Amino acid sequence: MSDEARQAARAKIRKAQAATAGIDLGLWAAIERLQRAGSQGNGAGIYADVPQFRAALADAASAISRAQEIVRATDWPTNEDYDVA
Secondary structure (H helix, E strand, C coil): CCHHHHHHHHHHHHHHHHHHHHHHHHHHHHHHHHHHHHHCECCCCCECCHHHHHHHHHHHHHHHHHHHHHHHHCCCCCHHHHHHC
C-alpha cells in the first residue's frame, strides 16, 4: 500500500477514536444516572422520585441522540483501514 493510503487510514482511525471518546464522554454517565434513578422505588413499587427519574430519562435520551449524531457523522474505519494502517 502507498504511504498516502496508510496516512488516510490512520487519519480515519484517529477520527473514529475521537468520535468514540466523544460518545463515551456523555453517554455512559447519563445511562448510569438513569439506571440509578429507575432503581429507586418506594414500598409500592413506584419510582421514589418521579421528577428525578424524568430528568434522568430526558438526559439519557439527549445523550443517546447526540451519540447517534456522532455515529452517523463519522466515517468509521473498515477492516482494510486497520490492515493498511
